[in-house]
Amino acid sequence: MQHQKSQRRMRMPPNPVKGTSSKKSKKKKGETPTPAPTTGPGGGSGNSQVHDLNIKFDFEYRDDVTKVHSVQRPQAQPSRGTTTWSINPSVDYQLNRRLALRLFVDYRKTIPKTSQSFPITSVSSGVTVQFKLN
Numbered sequence: 001m002q003h004q005k006s007q008r009r010m011r012m013p014p015n016p017v018k019g020t021s022s023k024k025s026k027k028k029k030g031e032t033p034t035p036a037p038t039t040g041p042g043g044g045s046g047n048s049q050v051h052d053l054n055i056k057f058d059f060e061y062r063d064d065v066t067k068v069h070s071v072q073r074p075q076a077q078p079s080r081g082t083t084t085w086s087i088n089p090s091v092d093y094q095l096n097r098r099l100a101l102r103l104f105v106d107y108r109k110t111i112p113k114t115s116q117s118f119p120i121t122s123v124s125s126g127v128t129v130q131f132k133l134n
Contacts (some may be wrong), residue, residue: 051065052094060086081113102128 065081090104105125112119 029057050097052092054092056088056090056092058086058088058112060084060088062086078113079131082117083113100130100132102130103127111123 012068021038060110062084063081064084066079067076067081069076085108087107088105090102093101095101103126106123
């Protein structure tokens with residue numbers, strides 16, 4: 001009586017990752033090949049152009065006052081101080097990877113608490129153009 005060993009062959013499961021098969025893929029009729037990425041006018045990839053628009057709005061209110069209390073006066077008198085309002089909107093726009101624009105306005109109004117100084121209002125605005133060389 002001979003004793004025979006049974007051998008089992010293990011079957012490998014199919015590869016779950018697409019595109020790693022060793023078989024060649026066949027083109028279907030009417031299928032167009034995907035074009036290679038082209039470079040844009042700025043030297044970068046045509047597909048990676050970014051057009052970001054960032055809008056920022058800063059608002060600030062500040063009330064600063066120093067009062068003098070006296071026994072002879074029932075009300076405290078302000079000795080110094082100001083009320084300040086500040087509004088700063090800005091818009092940043094990235095045209096391509098090398099060129100960016102920024103529009104901004106800075107508005108600030110200061111109202112004094114005493115008659116020792118005058119109200120001050122200042123407005124500044126502008127456009128910033130940024131060009132990156134690398």
